[in-house]
Amino acid sequence: MSATIISPERMTRLTGFGMLSAGDGYLFRPISVEDVQDVIRAASDAGFKITQRGSGRSYGDANVGHETVILDMTRMKRILHWDRHTGVLECEAGATIETLWRFAIEEGYWPPVVSGTMYPTLGGALAMNIHGKNNFCQGTLGEHVLEIEVVDAQGAVFNLTPKDELFYAVISGAGLMGVVTKVKLQMKKIHSGDLKVFARSIPNLEAQFEAFEQFEHEADYMVSWIDCFPGGKQTGRGLFHAAWYADGPISTLRPEHQDLPDTVLGLLPKSVVWRALKIFSTRFGMRSINTAKFYASKYLGNEATHTQSLVAFSFLLDYVPNWRWAYKPCGFIQYQSFVPKEHAPLVFQKQLELQQAAEIESYLGVMKRHRPDKFLLSHAVDGYSLALDFKVTEDTKQKVWDLAHRMNDIVLDAGGRFYLAKDSTLRPSDVKRYLGENALRKFAKFRDEMDPNKIFTSSLAERTGLADPQSLLANS
Ligand SMILES: Cc1cc2nc3c(=O)[nH]c(=O)nc-3n(C[C@H](O)[C@H](O)[C@H](O)COP(=O)(O)OP(=O)(O)OC[C@H]3O[C@@H](n4cnc5c(N)ncnc54)[C@H](O)[C@@H]3O)c2cc1C
Structure with a gap:
């Protein structure tokens, strides 16, 4: 492949999932490791940088670049090896989580x-x-990986296992270390495709933490929805769920048992639901929806256990195709902070108060319990995260960013962290503070080894300074 192949016909506009960040790039969709090496060589020869992209599901700007070569990995999606006795699965890196569960569920396995x-x-x-939703007991996906194959910026191919220090930099490395081309993963053995799900309506933030603490030593999954609109004694009210793997019947392991229905509430075709949501996509509309959901949780099924398929419980947001279009014409950001458990109640309280004072309440709030991990750019802490979706318009953009920066300061003062997949607002100084100099120094060393000319980049990497960690260490 010669440098001339980077031609204007390849120019494609891509956005992050929140639709606010966009970039025009030269799109390449390799089908083999050799193809990946060719793209890297062509980009290097022509003096272009490379932005890696999977399914484009990161909310912010991690998967877009400005006039870069876009290395879209979605065509490298084959399952290469499967051992039904051990549950070890090897696949190309463009395979999706959906590919994995559809492939393995009939044999009693689920992605960990x-x-x-x-x-x-x-x-x-x-x-x-x-x-x-099982981060508190199972850690991150990287903790279940046995081996990865990586191509570095010079086109060299090598394998890494958890014994290699570099493994912990490539995983979590936001696509700045090299291209992951193959993954060997330990899948989780399951005996049913269903979960037993306990629901509790939650009156306030204090009760949210109590619910997580009550179930953290016994549940397989925990998650809580937060209504971000009410203040005072009702701040942080919502609906908590704890879930456990169920036993049998074996028919629940069939993919067709898992498939999400085509209609919502048995009536409305899923494909039109985003239009209905768009009508409610105002402060008043979303306050009403959140209030209705809260009172439904209080009077229907409260303190009761029901059965739900793994897919329905795990991928609730996939029920409504294109739900993000309800945020058009501009888009939205997701703001997720991770706070040590001793500080989380106060930090989340302040975050909810700040957004209410600014009159830009999050339309959706989700709380989870986490545990720390060894990965270099880790977002996890022994504590909790609160994810908040903020609608952005031309008029509110500056206000939303100001709010995020104020919330960042509170999180940083509490020793909290952030998640690059969800980020749109971090500044270099914030990144330096939450990652710490030691982690950044290691990251800079590995980046020099893997990508000395800093070919791999993204809009997120440029914005946060992670594209050039040495300068980040020296400057901000
Ligand atoms: C509705 C929704 C719900 C979500 N829920 C959660 C959640 O519960 N927990 C959670 O952790 N995340 C969640 N996410 C975020 C999502 O899981 C991550 O953003 C994930 O990284 C998206 O993968 P992708 O294939 O779309 O990658 P992209 O968004 O396209 O890219 C993500 C990053 O990976 C890099 N990259 C892509 N492919 C490769 C490769 N082969 N080798 C090296 N680098 C590569 C890119 O450069 C980029 O930096 C959610 C996202 C959405 C839209």
Whole structure:
């Protein structure tokens, strides 16, 4: 492949999932490791930088670049090896979480860690080191990986295992270390495709923490929804869920048992639901929806256990195709902070108060319990995260960013962390503070080894300073 192949016809506009960050790039969709090496060589020869991209499910600007070569890995999606006795699965990095569960569920296996959507690729999921609703007991996806194959910026191919220090930099490395091309993963043995799910309506933030503490030593999954609108004694009210793997019947392991229905509430075709949501996509509309959901949780099924399929519980947001279009014409950001458990009650209280005072309440709040991990750009802490979705318009953009920066300061003062997959607002000084100089120094050393000419980049990497960690260490 020669440098001339980077031609204007390849120019494609891509956005992050929140639709606010966009970039025009020269799109390449390799189908083999040799193809990946060719793209890297062509980009280097022509003096272009490379932005890696999976399914584009990171909310902010991690998967876009300005006039870079876009290395889209979604065509490298084959399952290469499967051992049904041990549950070890080997696949190309463009395989998605959906590919994995559909492939393995009939044999009684499920991905050990999944995000709230089934569409991320394994490469993208590992570059961010995703967590699930079981983060408090199972850690991140990277903790279940046995081996990865990586191509560095010079085109060299090598394998890494958890024994290699570099393994912990490539996983979590936001696509700045090299291209993950293959993944060997330990899948989780399951005996049923269903979960037993306990629901509790929660009156305030204090009760949210009590619920997580009550179930953290026994549940397989925990998550809580937060209504971000009410203040005072009702601040942080919502709906908590704890879930456990169920036993049998074996028919629940069939993919068709897992498939999400085509209609919502048995009536509305899923494909039109985003239009209905768009009508409610105002402060008043979303306050009403959140209030209705809260009172439904209080009077229907409160303190009761029901059965739900793994897919329905895990990928709730996939029920409504294109739900993000309700945030058009501009888009939205997700703001997720991770705070040590001793400080989380106060930090989340302040975050909720700040957004209410600014009159830009999050339309959706989600709380999870986490544990720390060894990965270099880790977002996890022994504590809790609060994810907040903020609608952004031309008029409110500056206000939303100001709010995020104020919330960042509170999180940083409490020793908290952030998640690059969800970020849109971090400044270099914030990144330096939450990652710490030691981690950044190691990251800079590995980046020099893997990508001395800093070919791998993204809009996120440029904005936060991670593209050039040496300068980040020296300057901000
Ligand atoms: C509705 C929704 C719910 C979500 N829920 C969760 C959740 O519960 N938990 C959670 O942790 N995350 C969650 N996410 C975030 C999502 O899991 C991550 O952003 C994930 O990284 C997306 O993977 P992707 O394939 O779309 O990668 P992209 O977003 O396209 O890229 C992500 C990063 O990976 C890099 N990259 C892509 N492929 C490779 C590769 N082969 N080798 C090296 N680097 C690569 C890119 O350069 C980029 O930096 C959610 C996202 C959405 C939209």
